Amino acid sequence: MRQMIKDARIAGLTEGTEVADLYWRDGVIEGVGVGGEVDRVWEAKGAFLAPALMDLQAHFCDPGQEVREGLAAGMKAAAAGGFGTVVVMPDTEPVLDDAAQVAHLQARAEALGGVRVRVAGALSRGLNGEQIADLAALQQAGVVLATDGVMAVRDGHLFRRACEYAEELGLLVQGGGLDRNLCQAGVMHEGRVSERLGLPGQPAIAERLALYRDAEIARMTGARVHFGHVTTSESVELLAWLRAQGAPISVGTTPHHLLLSEESMAPFDPRCKVFPPLRPPSDAKALRQALIDGKIDCIATDHQPWTLAEKEQDLVQAPAGIAGLETAWAVLYTALVVPRLLTVERLLELWTSGPARVMGWKEPRLVAGEAADMVLLDLDTPRPVEPMGFFSKSRISPWDGQNLCGWPIATFVRGQCCFTREGFGEASRTSVHRTERL
Amino acid sequence: MMEAVQIRHRHLLDLEDWSASEIESLWRTTDAMVEVMQRKVKKVPALQGLTIVTLFFENSTRTRLSFERAAKAQSAEVLNFAAGGSSLSKGESLKDTLKAIDAMQADLYVVRHGVAGTPHQMSRWTDASIVNAGDGRRAHPTQALLDGYTFRQGFRGFDGFRGKRLVIVGDVMHSRVARSNIGLWTKLGAEVVLCGPRTLLPTELGQWPGVQRCFRLEEAVEGAHAVMALRMQRERMQSGLFPSVSEYQARYQLTAKVMERAHPDALVMHPGPMNRDVEIEGVLADSPRSVIEQQVAHGVPVRMAVLYSLLVGRAR
Amino acid sequence: MDLRWKKRLMDEGEINRAVNRMAHEIIERSDRLEGVVLVGIHTRGIPMAEHLSKLIKHYEGVELPVGKLDITLYRDDLTEIGVQPIVRRTEVPVDIHDRELVLCDDVLYTGRTARAALDALMDLGRPSLIRLAVLVDRGHRELPIQADYVGRAIQTSRSEVIKVRFHSTDGQEGVDLLERGS
Structure with missing residues (x-):
């Protein structure tokens, strides 16, 4: 399966607010801006992509x-x-x-x-x-x-x-x-x-x-x-x-x-x-x-x-x-x-x-030939810590209720998505559809 | 003379947030309670219809009885919950235990626990008032209040705490009585001198304002207005905190002889239970300087005043 | 709570005359004056009891002991109120067992204070007789309680407040009628 993250600020590769697209096939990164057909597009909308x-x-x-x-x-x-x-x-x-x-x-x-x-x-x-x-x-x-x-x-x-x-x-x-x-x-x-x-x-x-x-x-x-x-x-x-x-x-x-x-x-x-x-x-x-x-x-x-x-x-x-x-x-x-x-x-x-x-x-680096283990971080939107929403069974945090930035919005391991924050996956699915039609 | 003030506290967790005038007001109420306890019928209807639960996670029959008497003398219902060991042994959290007892609709809990801070934690989990009857080594506020009251009543020509000096001798490290008395006496303007083997006098405590450490008993009691001996527990020897009882006795036993160095009217106190001839010489405990019995006697009226102050006037 | 002054009910002279009359009534009605104890209810029952004691000594040469009674712990509304009444020390200098007591207070209104005082006195001992002396009886009783000695009976409405002042407690003497604001 070939996938692409669109419009991401990429750690070590882009500067400031500049964005780029990162491509990977199965579990291996192909590179930035490679182009070509993909099975799935993830809209980063300027979020920060890191190993x-x-x-x-x-x-x-x-x-x-x-x-x-x-x-x-x-x-x-x-x-x-x-x-x-x-x-x-x-x-x-x-x-x-x-x-x-x-x-x-x-x-x-x-x-x-x-x-x-x-x-x-x-x-x-x-x-x-x-x-x-x-x-x-x-x-x-x-x-x-x-x-x-x-x-x-x-x-x-x-x-x-x-x-x-x-x-x-x-x-x-x-x-x-x-x-x-x-x-x-x-x-x-x-x-x-x-x-x-x-x-x-x-x-x-x-x-x-x-x-x-x-x-x-x-x-x-x-x-x-x-x-x-x-x-x-x-x-x-x-x-x-x-x-x-x-x-x-x-x-x-x-x-x-x-x-x-x-x-x-x-x-x-x-x-x-x-x-x-x-x-x-x-x-x-x-x-x-x-x-x-x-x-x-x-x-x-x-x-x-x-x-x-x-x-x-x-x-x-x-x-x-x-x-x-x-x-x-x-x-x-x-x-x-x-x-x-x-x-x-x-x-x-x-x-x-x-x-x-x-x-x-x-x-780990986000370059061609490396494993596609990546995290997409939303550096800007503050969101409170809500232990009741934790995936961990331990719903206790000393930071309970604090408003934090930088939350991960999607995590990929071996090229496969294993976490998306609520709202992120939805938007992406529609964009996948559109891309396929194009 | 200080004006009596309304006491607006919901809980008595420690005396940190009680002002000097609140403490004096509480002692004025205590004066009235002392009179109640001298009557033929030692019972008033003030707390009729209220329920007080004693919640003792650590055994202390004396303190529990004193609170129970204080509650019953004001016609409150009293339920006793002896939690004994830990609630975890039943697989229940401390919070669950409290929630279960909360179903009894208590108005006030008297809590004794071996670990500091437990009454604070509980105060977050219930609408009832909490009185700390001793938590770990942290605080035992009613004991300090009755010790201070005993000094106020018993020191000849008492004219306030300012300029007075209290010496606390013994295992200060593990003593909630010491910590609460340090807080109370320094708040009221007195000086506190801690005395004992260095292993039992935490450095940090000696740095509190108004507090000094002194490792020699003779020096410590020089000119003191009150000297309090703390109970010395033999278990402390095992943890390497002091070498032997005889060495402790030789260096830190409070004796009539050493008291000669104190102020001529100085009072001798002990929070009990007392190891006669270990931390205090038996004859000294029975001498006219000793107010140990008065301390015990003041326990009930002081606790009556505490219960009254927390429970009356709470409706808003 | 806003209080508006309405009128003066008694000045110092009138208070003196009323207390004087009550002193005489106490002397008259008592079989054995030496056995009587005057008990003032905190706060303004106490100067009244002291005043009565002084007058009786003046007329009869007998000094009646004066007790101070705090009824706070006997109030029936302690768990319902939002303020915390200050408890004062009760000091009755003699054993009241088998004694004749005259309970003194400044104003008799609902009767609840007198009720609490009776309970308090019973806990101190078993008096042979208790009588009640008040400077002002303003009516509106909620309990079956009557005063035996009354300085002055006054018709009032519930929105009115009677304010009694004595030299020893207030620095001036007089009885005023006030009206509670809306």
Whole structure:
């Protein structure tokens, strides 16, 4: 099937308000302005066409807790957020530490079609931090990253051995986010706000120390280690320094750590409970600066869906996590690009070529011969966040009700449309008709 | 003298948004309630027809009884809901639990919960008033109100809180009583000195306006007008917060001897329940300086005043 | 609420004469004057009770104790009103058990205040007898309550308001009739 997006502003190809038409056949891009007959025309009407976004960190809770998300809902949510590729986390029930399971999950995702689902496998068997998982078998089954989650592996020795093993396989390892012991029962960032609220806090050094140990192990073993939840100014500086010393590491952060702060917890809002916890505004500001400075390689959603019943608890009982797939691009675009704190190109890089480089994948570009994984973004029309309309089963958002710009209006993966925002598809179908007659 | 003002609050979640004159007005109402509790018939019909539900997710028979007495002394209906552990164990969210109880048509909930902020969350989910009877380590406003009232009544020649100094000794970190008293006393112009092992005195608290930290008891009580010892829980030893009971006693037990350094009329307070001879010397607790019994006695009239203030005059 | 002044009902001299007469009536009707307790209802029943006590001491040499009664907690409309009445301390200095009480208030209107006061007094003890003394009886009773001693009975309409002022509470003395504006 041959398709064309008409009158789009195309990332990296057109300037300013200039528009062009992009053609693709089946899953492969043919190029801009190629001409010729097509089966389907998508009217972009000046919307912005970019490579589909990549998310290196999403929890789909599948298998085991499909009540929270599941593969199908998660993939739809990802497509609605403009993502063409998502790496799903292994903290499922059972844990993704078994090659057959990984293969099965991937086969199910293929069968569903749409967003490309890549699997992060467990670093230790059962995520128990005691025995390294069968990393080679997992890798062969398709695992692209080994991780035990946000809490650092308790045993530094085990992490060292895992890194050595993974280095030989060429498998990327995710480094620790937080030191369990220092976190204790903390439910938020320890500091002025936690004392005021009387909530147990976790000190910022719980993050820095975890990162430091794992980054030094990366340097020693030569294993590529990615730190996906870097949330403080000092962590960023520490990792930048270690990288300059030759540690083979990469750095990621999340939309909520970039935009929200510990103050969001002040109304006792479990929606904002997340690990690592939201930090003081000065840290969020430093993270935003690090996006510009290049000290951060990529942004990931750390999409963590919970049901309303699970979240509507007290601040200790309520689980940590924000379901951010569907708002990730729009919140950052609105908060950073609209007020010109960041260019749209840089934000796009942090969601596309940035994560691709971290993963060692080919950087996506909208040129001939490349995969037709694309997202069409409406950069101008403000639209409120309506969690009740989410594709994700987790209809909770800390940005509930906020008016955002930049919303994805259509997502294409392997050349096939897997999401259109209400209204967009309709208009296009009529135009297809007309084009065929011509 | 300060004019009595109308109290316009719907909830008593903490004292942060209560003004000094509202607190003084509440204490004037308390004066009237003290008299009611001295009568032959300790019951007035003020809250007749209203329903108060005590919602205790954390056990505290004393506080619950005190609220129940305060409600019944004003002829309100009282229902007790002992939630015990978590509602999640029944697969129900906190909101669902509250919604289910809301069907009882309560006018006011008295909420005790082990986690800070729960009464705030609940206030978003119901039309009824909420009184915080203690949430995590955050706040215990009625306790602070009765402590302040006890000082107002008991300090010889009391002429206001300005220029007075309260010393709070012990596990300030985990204490909602300490946090609420810090808020109350500093709002009224007093100074608060926190004293205890460094592990139990959060740095941030020492930076609040009007608050100081002091790690030596002898220095802390120097010239103090009131000294409050907090309950020391033995579990804290396990979390590495202090080495042993004997070391704690040696350094921080409030004794008659150390009280000699305080103001000659200084009062000794304890929010209870008391570990005699751990955080406070037994003879000191029984001495004339001690107003520990008065604190308990003032619990009911202060809570009567709170219930009256939140429930009367609400019709708009 | 707009209040328009209509006319002066009693000046200071007239109040004095009325209270004087009531003092004499109390003396006359009481079998054992030493056993009588005067109880003023907050706010303006209290200066009235004090005034009566002073006069009785002047005529008979007997000082009757004066109690202060706050009836707020006994009002029957507490859960229906939009303002929060300030509760004052009730202070009755003697045990009223088996005593003869004279309840004092400035104005008798619907009778609801007197009803609340009776309930309040019963909770303090079991008096042998309660009588009611009011400076002004303006009619419109909603409960079966009558005053035993009345300074002056006045015909009023419901839209009118009686305003009593005493030196100790208001800095001036007099009874005025006001009209509620539309």
